[in-house]
Amino acid sequence: MAARAKPCARRWKSARRRFTKISRICTSNTWRASSPMPTSSAAAPCSNAKPPMSPRLSKMRKLVFLFFALAIAAAAQAGQNVVGTVLNLTTGSPLANAKVTLVQLQGNMNNVGQTTTGASGHYRFSENIPGPFMVRVDYQGVPYFAKVATGQSETNVSVYSVSSDATLLRVDAEIMVLQPDQGQLAVVNEYRVENGLQPMRTLAAKGGMFRFRVPAGAHVDMVRVVAPNEMPLAHSALPTADHSVYSVDTPLRPGETKIQISYRIPYAGAKAAITEAPVFVPAHFEVYVPQPMQFSGAGFVQVGAQQGYNVYGVTAAAVPKSVSFAVSGNAPLPSEVTNGSSAGAAPPASSASTGPEAAAAPVPAAASGAVPMPTLLERNKWTVFIVLALLAAAGFGILLSRSEKQPVVAAAGVAPAAAAPSPSAPPMGDELARLKDDLFLLEVRHHTGHISDAEYAQSRAALNARMDTLARR
Structure with missing residues (x-):
């Protein structure tokens, strides 16, 4: 009787090791229920395996991800302190008592703050309103502008003395x-x-x-x-x-x-x-x-x-x-x-x-000559970023849903095929930089009265079309 018990114990230990391994596979994200479960009487150890995620939980996980993406984008638009120094590059010294205006690059380009520089040329705005912003300094009848970059510690403005000769x-x-x-x-x-x-x-x-x-x-x-x-x-x-x-x-x-x-x-x-x-x-x-x-x-x-x-x-x-x-x-x-030339002309x-x-x-x-393109970005920047974040979140959710719907059948002794590399997205850095700069400078010129409302509306419509095209990429 004891001799028969020893082989049974060994078989039980072997079965327990096998199904411990099976239970680990059950809890992995790549395992799916397409593989039939063993019908052996020793299948009891697999009863502790974690069941596949229900569709309801999967949807909740996607919603949580989208919520955090929106929360991060909204937090990035929160109010910020705008500080900096106005420097006269003609004299090489800070400019005191200079009039500084903070302009919000949204809607009608409103002036949301005004101050003057101190003896050290320093200025500060603590406006609890969302950006983006630009800073305008009027010196000797000439306006000078500088963008306020998100996360930038200081926004310095350079001005020059005026000569009428x-x-x-x-x-x-x-x-x-x-x-x-x-x-x-x-x-x-x-x-x-x-x-x-x-x-x-x-x-x-x-x-x-x-x-x-x-x-x-x-x-x-x-x-x-x-x-x-x-x-x-x-x-x-x-x-x-x-x-x-x-x-x-x-x-x-x-x-x-x-x-x-x-x-x-x-x-x-x-x-x-x-x-x-x-x-x-x-x-x-x-x-x-x-x-x-x-x-x-x-x-x-x-x-x-x-x-x-x-x-x-x-x-x-x-x-x-x-x-x-x-x-x-x-x-x-x-x-x-x-129209009459060849395609290569x-x-x-x-x-x-x-x-x-x-x-x-x-x-x-x-x-x-080539019109120099600046590298300034402010107006509607966060709109583009939010759209890109939502697209990324949606893509992540689609990948999750596909991975849940497509089972992976693991055959004994056969290694799973390597996943095909995903195609790389086309580079958008240069186009995004040009788009943001065009938006920023268009608002600057409209705010300062250098272009009419009709010209502004026409240019803005063209830029909006470019932004929509970029968001769909």
Whole structure:
């Protein structure tokens, strides 16, 4: 009897080890009930195994995850202290008694706080309202802006002393782009003003320091200003005592500022003679003419070709105070050239405006240059982040539900197949950075009155469409 008990004990121990292992498999997340349970009488030890999670508990777990994702996103928008220092880079010292305004980048861009800097140039806002924000400092009639980054300990603002001496203004280059359009000749003059003063100063004067001249009877269609590290902004051409001279009321901060003037002149018989006498003589002067047209002018030589335009430059070492040339012939608009070109051809870039102004300002990419894109992010940033967080949470929930619905059948002696790597999501960092910066600067310009409500609504609609596209990725 004892001899029979020993083999039974050994069999019982062996069965207990086997089903202890089975019970561990039962409690793992990869085990599912698709594998049949052993029918042996020794199956009792597996009765302690943890049953699969019910669908109700699975849904509750997903809801809890979504709740915490929303709570984290909402907490990130809570009010914050905004502190920093205003520094005058002209003198290299902090600026005391400077007026500082805190602007909330939501809704109508409200001013939510105002203070002045102390003797050390320091300021502080303790507004218990959600961001994002920007800080505006007005110094000697010129506004300066700085973003308030979430989690950033300080937001410092750099300002410059103002000089109203017009003799310090230097135009590095003037680029003239021509384009026939419905019996008229559309002209775009781009002036590249380089402010390299030392010590650094902002050039500004009441009514505008920069002035430009157009031919008699010309109609000015548009004025755009691209300040250093900013987007193009529409301005008004202010008339002066000289009927052919206008001014642009914009400060010229340190760095390069591009000023684009668009106007039209008669083009009867598909020919015109042009005399350019700039108020500020540039260091370099070039004319961009569509290749089907003819160009002639004393003192000019062709210096190259750019995207369907022949480029002519002044041969003299110094640009004279007045230059004259003649053009003739017709050429299709840039949009027509684009439609008729091959898929691999790169058409010249046109003006950022739409409607009649776009036809009046056909600026090729080589002439306009790349518009510098800043790296500022504020308005609607958290909206994008919340959408991305919700998408991530939803994806996590879908993966959980799929893992519960798809059983894993473990065959004896066969290792489970390696899971296929999930495709990597397309990079969105660059697009998100451009989107946030465009949103921030658009609100800044609308708040400061540099763009009209109609222009703001049109630009905002385009940015909202980009944001929706990004959120769906």
